[in-house]
Amino acid sequence: MLLLAATPAAAQLSGNVEYNLWRVQQGDTITIFSDKAYIRQSPSSQAPIVDSFTTGSSVIAAKLTETELTLRGMTAPWWQVRYKVNGKQKEGYLWLGLAALGQYKKDSVQLLYGIEKVIPGAAKGDDPKYVVVLKGMSTTHHLLDKKELIVTGGQFAISAEGKLLGSMGLDKLTAILRLCFSGEACGIPTDYYYYGWTGNKFLPLPQKSSMFDAGAISHDEVLLFPKEPGGQAGKIIKVTKDEEFGEDGEKVVKTTTNREVFVWDGAKAVKK
Structure with a gap:
């Protein structure tokens, strides 16, 4: 506990993707918080958009990547996620800064x-x-x-x-x-x-x-x-x-x- 407290986080500690305020673990449900969240083909804001979700929608956390993005002052990692569209299983990458802390x-x-x-x-x-x-x-x-x-x-x-x-x-x-x-x-x-x-x-x-x-x-x-x-x-x-x-x-x-x-x-x- 003291070790964590000694390393301040600004909505995510840059360079340490495993520790952030969202505390997401593999298999968890991630709820979208932003008005719109894009699912990307790869963990990059420049990657092609695969799908988009609105506030309250959810996806499943599949794998944490080592890639971070800083946006609106927040540094957060990308997660590979899984979800269904019209009954079909799909996957892509979501920037965690678009997710809710709780729902x-x-x-x-x-x-x-x-x-x-x-x-x-x-x-x-x-x-x-x-x-x-x-x-x-x-x-x-x-x-x-x-x-x-x-x-x-x-x-x-x-x-x-x-x-x-x-x-x-x-x-x-x-x-x-x-x-x-x-x-x-x-x-x-x-x-x-x-x-x-x-x-x-x-x-x-x-x-x-x-x-x-x-x-x-x-x-x-x-x-x-x-x-x-x-x-x-x-x-x-x-x-x-x-x-x-x-x-x-x-x-x-x-x-x-x-x-x-x-x-x-x-x-x-x-x-x-």
């Missing part, structure tokens, strides 16, 4: 998230920013809604993970999509982004973060939704706990807690 099904809707582009740091040594986009797609691959958020990249986000939750007791939501970006190392925060889904629209919810610096400090934020123990109807409660450790690096010498309450009106969470 989930809710009723008849497909919820996806991925990186739209990477913005370089303002100065040398500054961490880049990931422009992350959420998309809600109908069964006919029609875009219902999308939301954009900016995530600090580099060593602060070398791991991405999503999870689809229930409504957690919040009115007018059918689900909550939680995104997590982590640096996986001491002193690097793990940030969680929450978005409620109404069935056709994303609604931003309070975020949370946690960080642990061994032997020094820890910071932990917990969100309590109405259906959880300690939760309250119509409210989202954020409990923050900060601890400082003594010289031995083990004994807690100072603890600070804070409680914030957000009132949910069915459309937004307003801090009291």
